[in-house]
Amino acid sequence: MEFHQVNAKQGLQWILSGFYLFRKAPLAWVFVCFSLMLIAITMSLVPLLGKFIFTLISPVFLAGIMLGCKDMEQGRPLDISHLFMAFKTNPVPLITIGGIYLIGQILIIGLVIMIGGSQMTDMLLYGKRVDESELMGVMSNLLTASLITLALSIPLMMASWFSPLLVIFHNIPPIVAMQKSFFACLRNFIPFQLYGITLILLTILSIMPYGVGLVILIPTIFTSIYVSYKDIFLNEPLRFKNNESGNDYQQTSWAADNTAESKRTETETKQHSHESENKSVDSSSGELVQCAHCNLLVARNKAIEDNEQFFCSEEHHKLHQPKDKSPS
Incomplete structure (x- = not known):
């Protein structure tokens, strides 16, 4: 015992x-x-x-x-x-x-x-x-x-x-x-x-x-x-x-102790998963670049490049474009 x-x-x-x-x-x-x-x-x-x-x-x-x-x-x-x-x-x-x-x-x-x-x-x-x-x-x-x-x-x-x-x-x-x-x-x-x-x-x-x-x-x-x-x-x-x-x-x-332990374990699991995904992307696609709009890491060969800036999607590329000023 x-x-x-x-x-x-x-x-x-x-x-x-x-x-x-x-x-x-x-x-x-x-x-x-x-x-x-x-x-x-x-x-x-x-x-x-x-x-x-x-x-x-x-x-x-x-x-x-x-x-x-x-x-x-x-x-x-x-x-x-x-x-x-x-x-x-x-x-x-x-x-x-x-x-x-x-x-x-x-x-x-x-x-x-x-x-x-x-x-x-x-x-x-x-x-x-x-x-x-x-x-x-x-x-x-x-x-x-x-x-x-x-x-x-x-x-x-x-x-x-x-x-x-x-x-x-x-x-x-x-x-x-x-x-x-x-x-x-x-x-x-x-x-x-x-x-x-x-x-x-x-x-x-x-x-x-x-x-x-x-x-x-x-x-x-x-x-x-x-x-x-x-x-x-x-x-x-x-x-x-x-x-x-x-x-x-x-x-x-x-219950409080168990909840805290579960949250800590979940956070560690997410971190490990994110690191694994990054490593997987890095190994399969080469260099990683950061989206200028959402800061997400994407493979350079899959990113949209514009004026030395990179975007993870066409939507973020359009959202990042400056709006035309109306004529005065």
Whole structure:
């Protein structure tokens, strides 16, 4: 399964096309995302194991949502059953991805605790106050730990971004899928930077009015994952069977690129054809001369000569003649 490098602007197109996919069935998307959030909250209430179990099975939920995106693209409706569909098809490799992600998170947290020390751990987990003399040291450790967390979490997220889709759509083994996902994200690092910055800004705007905007943003994030997968791995935009894809922002971008490429190819073809014709005329008829009226190149032995001027046709010869002045 090969992946492609896309233009930087595609990072924004993924969000726009994802929003278009959400807009096709907004109520269904809100219901599916609300159900997933309710499952996450319920499982987090289970002591100790709840959050770990949800992290393990979260790729299965994501794969089900991606199946819903594909069904919508093929003209079928989205419903709550898509959320659990991957549990019936290929759950073990998806849970393996969740397990690798969970182990990575645990290792990162352990490393942060080791760097930050017990004082930072007590402050973050239990709200313990520290003396002013110790505050600078704790804050320095906190900054270092935060930077390390960010540096390690981004590669882990890159490896997990496309891997559920590669497993559910192409039956790729989980380890290989995570490797391909990581390198696909790495090759398209600039589009993902634009994508991430845009999502951060949209999240800030969505939270401001009492978080109402998250009702739209969360489904759009899910749909944008599917759009980015199609763009990078399949090298194609959304294609709806009901032929409504003409309004899609990404489809418009692809159409513009294809139109420009077609025009460029057509121009090059015409240039080559014109050069070939000139060469053919030159080789068969000898010297070329330029028509004084239309500047067309013609063979000298076929041109009409008049006062050291040449014309490609009798009509152009007559048109070029000066008109007689009327008597005064």
